[in-house]
Amino acid sequence: MxxxxxxxxxxxxxxxxxxxxxxxxxxxxxxxxxxxxxxxxxxxxxxxxxxxxxxxxxxxxxxxxxxxxxxxxxxxxxxxxxxxxxxxxxxxxxxxxxxxxxxxxxxxxxxxxxxxxxxxxxxxxxxxxxxxxxxxxxxxxxxxxxxxxxxxxSLPPFDYKQLRKGIVCAKCSSFSIFIKGMTAYVKIVTMKNRFRPRSSAVSVNLSDYFH
Structure with missing residues (x-):
């Protein structure tokens, strides 16, 4: 052209x-x-x-x-x-x-x-x-x-100090969670999603945190 x-x-x-x-x-x-x-x-x-x-x-x-x-x-x-x-x-x-x-x-x-x-x-x-x-x-x-x-x-402006930190539900991203099981592959879900099998949510969240 x-x-x-x-x-x-x-x-x-x-x-x-x-x-x-x-x-x-x-x-x-x-x-x-x-x-x-x-x-x-x-x-x-x-x-x-x-x-x-x-x-x-x-x-x-x-x-x-x-x-x-x-x-x-x-x-x-x-x-x-x-x-x-x-x-x-x-x-x-x-x-x-x-x-x-x-x-x-x-x-x-x-x-x-x-x-x-x-x-x-x-x-x-x-x-x-x-x-x-x-x-x-x-x-x-x-x-x-x-x-x-x-x-x-484009991300909206935000203050990191004001953000809530922690592990969220692997399905709905809620902070209202409980941990079921003490093995390397635990289930971290809300009460609503408690029967849904999950993989290692802890590993996923730690990977997100460090990477």
């Missing part, structure tokens, strides 16, 4: 949050008239498409990348509108690995196979595009919306 010579902005690896939903953009090309959004997949080996489902040979069902594309495309459109722009979005799934094959590939779906990439990029090159200040503002606003750290990696 970076080798494109047309007048465009190329943004890669962006993480956004829209309507309390986090979504990722693999690659985005801003031209004067259209934003091209690419869901990039590096699948390898033989796959096939059947009745709106993707399978890896011989019969392993995988997540449909077209569904991922539709979800992210909708959220991207909403994000672009929320920052004050109304520009068409063209979205497609791009399979980049030359060792990838998709049998029964549908002709009416936004899919680019490895053998089609050069032709597709040449087509982009041929589209007239002349950027102006408006497009620069759009690119800058999208970059400013990028989330550096996924929200599920």
């Amino acid at each position: 970076e080798k494109l010579q047309c007048d465009c902005y190329i943004l890669n690896d962006l993480l956004f949050k829209q309507n309390n939903t986090t979504f990722q953009i693999d690659s985005l090309i801003i031209t004067s008239g259209t934003i091209y959004f690419f869901e990039i997949k590096n699948y390898e080996s033989d796959y096939y498409y059947e009745s709106d489902w993707f399978y890896k040979n011989p019969k392993t069902e995988i997540t449909n990348p077209l569904n991922q594309l539709s979800r992210s495309e909708l959220l991207l459109r909403q994000l672009i509108q929320s920052i004050g722009f109304n520009i068409p979005v063209s979205a497609s799934v791009v399979f980049i690995n030359p060792e990838f094959t998709l049998y029964q590939a549908p002709l009416n779906k936004p899919i680019n196979l490895p053998s089609q990439l050069i032709g597709y990029l040449n087509k982009l090159e041929s589209i007239p595009s002349k950027l102006n200040e408006k497009h620069k503002i759009l690119a800058d606003k999208l970059i400013s919306k990028h989330i550096e750290e996924p929200p599920y990696y």
Whole structure:
């Protein structure tokens, strides 16, 4: 994508949050008239498409990348509108690995196979595009919306001294526990879970503590 010579902005690896939903953009090309959004997949080996489902040979069902594309495309459109722009979005799934094959590939779906990439990029090159200040503002606003750290990696602020310490129930994490048995493999559970056999809960908790 970076080798494109047309007048465009190329943004890669962006993480956004829209309507309390986090979504990722693999690659985005801003031209004067259209934003091209690419869901990039590096699948390898033989796959096939059947009745709106993707399978890896011989019969392993995988997540449909077209569904991922539709979800992210909708959220991207909403994000672009929320920052004050109304520009068409063209979205497609791009399979980049030359060792990838998709049998029964549908002709009416936004899919680019490895053998089609050069032709597709040449087509982009041929589209007239002349950027102006408006497009620069759009690119800058999208970059400013990028989330550096996924929200599920963020911990709320806490004070270690205020945290309750101790061994918890192996099933429900409650501190209201009792110990049954004095062997190396004891049962540490709440009264509610007292009949559920457990492995060495002490060993697990000590391992967590020291590691």
